Amino acid sequence: xxxxxxxxxxxxxxxxxxxxxxxxxxxxxxxxxxxxxxxxxxxxxxxxxxxxxxxxxxxxxxxxxxxxxxxxxxxxxxxxxxxxxxxxxxxxxxxxxxxxxxxxxxxxxxxxxxxxxxxxxxxxxxxxxxxxxxxxxxxxxxxxxxxxxxxxxxxxxxxxxxxxxxxxxxxxxxxxxxxxxxxxxxxxxxxxxxxxxxxxxxxxxxxxxxxxxxxxxxxxxxxxxxxxxxxxxxxxxxxxxxxxxxxxxxxxxxxxxxxxxxxxxxxxxxxxxxxxxxxxxxxxxxxxxxxxxxxxxxxx
Amino acid sequence: xxxxxxxxxxxxxxxxxxxxxxxxxxxxxxxxxxxxxxxxxxxxxxxxxxxxxxxxxxxxxxxxxxxxxxxxxxxxxxxxxxxxxxxxxxxxxxxxxxxxxxxxxxxxxxxxxxxxxxxxxxxxxxxxxxxxxxxxxxxxxxxxxxxxxxxxxxxxxxxxxxxxxxxxxxxxxxxxxxxxxxxxxxxxxxxxxxxxxxxxxxxxxxxxxxxxxxxxxxxxxxxxxxxxxxxxxxxxxxxxxxxxxxxxxxxxxxxxxxxxxxxxxxxxxxxxxxxxxxxxxxxxxxxxxxxxxxxxxxxxxxxxxxxxxxxxxxxxxxxxxxxxxxxxxxx
Numbered sequence: 001x002x003x004x005x006x007x008x009x010x011x012x013x014x015x016x017x018x019x020x021x022x023x024x025x026x027x028x029x030x031x032x033x034x035x036x037x038x039x040x041x042x043x044x045x046x047x048x049x050x051x052x053x054x055x056x057x058x059x060x061x062x063x064x065x066x067x068x069x070x071x072x073x074x075x076x077x078x079x080x081x082x083x084x085x086x087x088x089x090x091x092x093x094x095x096x097x098x099x100x101x102x103x104x105x106x107x108x109x110x111x112x113x114x115x116x117x118x119x120x121x122x123x124x125x126x127x128x129x130x131x132x133x134x135x136x137x138x139x140x141x142x143x144x145x146x147x148x149x150x151x152x153x154x155x156x157x158x159x160x161x162x163x164x165x166x167x168x169x170x171x172x173x174x175x176x177x178x179x180x181x182x183x184x185x186x187x188x189x190x191x192x193x194x195x196x197x198x199x200x201x202x203x204x205x206x207x208x209x210x211x212x213x214x215x216x217x218x219x220x221x222x223x224x225x226x227x228x229x230x231x232x233x234x235x236x237x238x239x240x241x242x243x244x245x246x247x248x249x250x251x252x253x254x255x256x257x258x259x260x261x262x263x264x265x266x267x268x269x270x271x272x273x274x275x276x277x278x279x280x281x282x283x284x285x286x287x288x289x290x291x292x293x294x295x296x297x298x299x300x
Numbered sequence: 301x302x303x304x305x306x307x308x309x310x311x312x313x314x315x316x317x318x319x320x321x322x323x324x325x326x327x328x329x330x331x332x333x334x335x336x337x338x339x340x341x342x343x344x345x346x347x348x349x350x351x352x353x354x355x356x357x358x359x360x361x362x363x364x365x366x367x368x369x370x371x372x373x374x375x376x377x378x379x380x381x382x383x384x385x386x387x388x389x390x391x392x393x394x395x396x397x398x399x400x401x402x403x404x405x406x407x408x409x410x411x412x413x414x415x416x417x418x419x420x421x422x423x424x425x426x427x428x429x430x431x432x433x434x435x436x437x438x439x440x441x442x443x444x445x446x447x448x449x450x451x452x453x454x455x456x457x458x459x460x461x462x463x464x465x466x467x468x469x470x471x472x473x474x475x476x477x478x479x480x481x482x483x484x485x486x487x488x489x490x491x492x493x494x495x496x497x498x499x500x501x502x503x504x505x506x507x508x509x510x511x512x513x514x515x516x517x518x519x520x521x522x523x524x525x526x527x528x529x530x531x532x533x534x535x536x537x538x539x540x541x542x543x544x545x546x547x548x549x550x551x552x553x554x555x556x557x558x559x560x561x562x563x564x565x566x567x568x569x570x571x572x573x574x575x576x577x578x579x580x581x582x583x584x585x586x587x588x589x590x591x592x593x594x595x596x597x598x599x600x601x602x603x604x605x606x607x608x609x610x611x612x613x614x615x616x617x618x619x620x621x622x623x624x625x626x627x628x629x630x631x
Contacts, residue, residue: 186624
């Protein structure tokens with residue numbers, strides 16, 4: 001083993017025999033991206049920007065009190081979690097089902113289908129938003145018309161528009177279209193990497209396909225699924241692009257996520273509030289990630 | 301199935317012909333069913349893109365009908381506007397009623413920006429993530445695991461956290477520092493290539509570093525040792541020998557970085573105003589809630605922006621899948 005034990009002799013900071021010079025660029029950039037914003041947000045969250053004098057004024061604790069009494073933010077919070085939970089479940093179920101379909105042994109031209117299937121992932125979400133805005137048009141959108149025909153929604157309450165009752169469904173469709181392939185692709189890789197012995201043993205024992213999936217494959221996929229879910233949770237917590245393009249948070253704030261709320265505050269120069277939201281979502285992301293990694297023992 | 305090519309000896313063919321035939325028929329049936337299911341899934345996910353493309357070859361009135369019409373004569377006037385930057389009202393002879401001004405839909409500048417920023421930021425982020433990943437893999441120093449946890453936490457951080465701090469840093473640094481050095485009104489960070497690049501590099505660093513670390517972990521340390529016994533310093537061992545073995549990892553990280561940069565929206569939107577706007581920022585400038593949305597132009601913009609990256613993905617598909625799964629399974 002050539003593991004370097006730096007403590008045995010003093011290695012200068014700049015020597016390539018010590019780790020720091022290798023890590024320096026990454027550390028500097030990530031400090032600018034994460035440590036500086038964190039500290040800056042804490043300070044700014046106690047202030048209010050005065051556009052007349054172009055200066056920050058001490059405003060403690062008004063921003064923080066405002067945040068937890070502000071119905072817009074609380075609504076955005078609720079919407080982010082509702083939408084995130086539903087999207088996560090739908091993408092997971094669909095993704096696993098699709099991965100199983102692609103994993104069957106007698107699929108011809110598998111590469112071609114897989115290539116077509118993963119293309120939604122590389123469509124920029126903004127472009128996907130424009131596309132779905134058209135496909136979900138209340139009058140001539142194909143998705144809207146299919147949903148009318150199926151009786152899922154009514155013409156008086158279209159996907160986008162009306163009182164906004166179905167607007168989350170509109171965002172959900174875009175997110176599911178774009179990110180189910182991601183879930184499926186990773187589950188598929190997990191399925192391909194499964195050890196053969198347990199599967200063969202189960203088949204010898206006479207397990208049917210249903211039992212094989214629930215009692216053998218799914219438990220073995222636990223680790224892969226845990227990571228996929230974590231990645232989706234992180235992305236769903238920051239959901240912004242579709243909302244900004246398709247609905248701007250409307251109608252009536254019915255599709256506003258936390259990120260979009262923060263962006264709207266940024267636009268209206270409520271920078272103290274932006275910082276408060278920034279800290280809240282950062283703490284939220286850390287708590288959710290840590291709790292999740294602890295419960296599911298995700299290792300990196 | 302080389303076994304079936306038995307030389308024709310006088311030995312009787314294996315019996316069970318009836319059973320073999322039914323088995324073969326069953327296999328064919330299974331193959332048809334399974335292939336149709338896979339094809340159906342692929343088509344369901346790909347069909348919105350085809351449908352959206354078809355909008356880009358229709359005159360405006362035909363885009364806003366239900367049921368949809370498929371025209372026997374596609375028109376490419378939207379592409380003249382979007383790709384060649386032609387004056388939209390020149391195309392009026394084909395029935396396009398255009399509200400936009402010349403250049404509104406000209407996607408090429410932002411496409412060039414997107415590709416330029418994507419390529420440069422990918423090279424830079426993989427370039428600095430690789431040595432860092434090597435160090436995280438090879439050196440066992442105090443705080444190594446907390447450093448890794450911190451890098452991972454920046455991957456999990458929502459970009460709204462950095463949105464305003466970066467905006468403020470950029471504008472203030474330009475106004476107070478760079479204006480003093482380079483003269484009034486200089487934009488070094490805000491609305492400049494450097495500023496956008498910095499954002500795109502930094503959002504890719506965490507994943508690139510952790511992904512590459514897992515690749516270096518799989519390269520035996522004997523190789524480093526051998527190189528160092530031959531008189532290399534550690535830097536030389538890395539720069540002359542070891543990094544070659546991490547090339548597949550670097551390719552996977554580069555592809556992921558490029559796609560992340562290609563899709564990035566919120567931070568680029570925040571740190572640019574008119575210059576160096578990428579395709580997503582360009583796409584966000586259209587008001588799609590208005591009644592007079594020129595869907596054909598938007599569809600042509602989308603298609604033009606999607607085609608290069610689709611070709612790229614089809615070329616690098618193997619590496620992309622590996623990068624995504626490694627990124628998910630190994631971190």
